[in-house]
Amino acid sequence: MSKTEDPQRNTLSEKAVHIGAGFVAKERPHVMAELSTLGPHLGRWDPSGVRVEVSVQNRGAKEQRVTLRTTLPGLNPVVAVADDMDLTRALNDAKRELIRQLEHQKSMREPMHNRRLRDKTIRHPSGTVQAEGTQRLS
Template sequence: MSTNPATVAQCLRLGAGFSQADRDWIVAQFATLDTRLATFNADATELELSVKNREAKGQRITLECWIAGRQKIVTTSAEEDLRAALNDARDDLRRKLNDAKTRQEPRNNKHLRVNTPPGQATPAGELADAGMTTDER
């Protein structure tokens, strides 16, 4: 765990279409991201939220996330309701952060771990320990 864990309140920057007056309710809406972000250092994490055509037909929310040493993650939503769009972008970011974490740290994911490299036969000694001969494979 980081000594200075990232939180939405620390890392969120409001871009086009939002004002500082919107900040508190957006931070509250994104609070569920805090547990996912806490594994990263606040000094190395940035979030930026922007909206085009706010509360109009064709509204588009964009949430960008930069974490040092990782690829930028971008989520968008075209939901017409602003709160629904924010929730959609937030949930998508959480999924993408989880996926990126799993890809980066396969030792913690048994599905990505490979004990014997593909194409490499198990040594005969291990077969003998299992009570098998090479002919029984």
């Protein structure tokens, strides 16, 4: 079973999410439900090294600020922030920003470590590069 097919890697662990300032204990199920879609995006890292801290500033004010601070093995902390009057909307906006940053990190790193992706170019889309002066027989 590959990493992408492993159902445990596609779920966000209860231990990985830490509810910080601004939230009360009874809001944990709601926060976990909103962040559940992060599971597939965080699944490529070892679950024991993944940590997501959620906090809210200016709770109940006109512009609440939700911060998601994510610590992943081998990467600098990734921080996503969103402001909105509606707490759920701010939480979802911060989650989308975090996913965008994680996908950016993935695209920056993946081609460097995958020889097949690195060899494919516009000139040689199949990934087979011929030595100069040789002819390909078809």
